[in-house]
Amino acid sequence: MKKGLTIFMVILCIALAGVFIWNRVTSDREAPVIKIQEKDIVYEEGMDESELLEGVTAEDDKDADVTNTLVVESIYPSQDGKTVTIVYAAKDSNNNVGKTKRILNTGDADRADDSQETLGEVSAEQSEENSPEQSPLPEETDPPADHGDQTDEQQAVVDPTAVPKDQQAEIDALQPQQPKFYLKEYQTAIGVGGTLDKLTFVKDIVDDADTFSYLSRRIQIEDNIDVNTPGTYDVKYFVIDTQGNTSNIARLSVTVQ
Structure with a gap:
């Protein structure tokens, strides 16, 4: 009796392993x-x-x-x-x-190139008109104060994939048992009337007990986006693990333009 039960269990394990391997081989993992x-x-x-x-x-x-x-x-x-x-x-x-x-x-970019060409033509004409006479040299003046830091700050482009400082601070303040929620990008833009696949922005959820695969099915999303009205909106993501611990709130800034 015991020998028969053992043989049955071995056959069952082999069958289950075969089903698992078949699913792995035939499953679609290729993206478009x-x-x-x-x-x-x-x-x-x-x-x-x-x-x-x-x-x-x-x-x-x-x-x-x-x-x-x-x-x-x-x-x-x-x-x-x-x-x-x-x-x-x-x-x-x-x-x-x-x-x-x-x-x-x-x-x-096109308008800037056209403007430069126009300025070049005007400068050339003015140079020809003024060539017979020499205009007095302007008095030397002190160079304008260097505001390089301010200019760099104004011209800098925010990396949409970088975690904003305020959100990173919230992640750093979490307790070890709380999940950490990360996005692939933290800002994006869509046209008026466009669509937004919010789940594609989820990058990772790190937890001390639950896996990303499990927690990805428990993601909660809150937003008030009006795709028909231009403006900037926030999409909020968070998750609660099996122990009842709540993650940080990851915020995606969406500009409708």
Whole structure:
């Protein structure tokens, strides 16, 4: 009797192992691939999301064409304001998310180039007109005070992936047993009427007992975004683990433009 039960348990374990291996082999873990058709597009502030999605497609190895899931996840400018980086995201039926980036020139860059050309032409004309006569040299004046720190601060572009100082302080103040919630980005922008896949911004949840896989099913999100009204809104993320400990509140700043 015992020998038969042992044989039965061995067969059952082998069967369960086979099912597990089969699920691992056949499960879909590949994210969609996003392709961008080369087009001469100039980014203007307030540009509709549909314009930014023109010529952009997404394909998945299992679901084939998933272009209908494409969204503009975020838009952030370069330090000189002449280009912007567009982040696209698409997902398949198994919620595998694929992303890619695209850099576009801005209308401000074109206007700045035109302005420089115009100034160059005017300066040349003025130089020819004034060449026969020598204008008196201006009196020397003291150079303007150096406000380099202030200028750097005004021109600096905030890294959307960096944890803001106030939120990092909240994380550092947590007790060891409290979960720590992190986002992939802490600021993003969408066009008026656009959509936002909030869960794609979750990067990690660190806990002393529960796994990320488990806690990701307990995520709570609060927001008051009105996608039809331009403005800046906050999306708040937090989680409560199995011991009843609450994480920090991770805040995503969303600009509707």
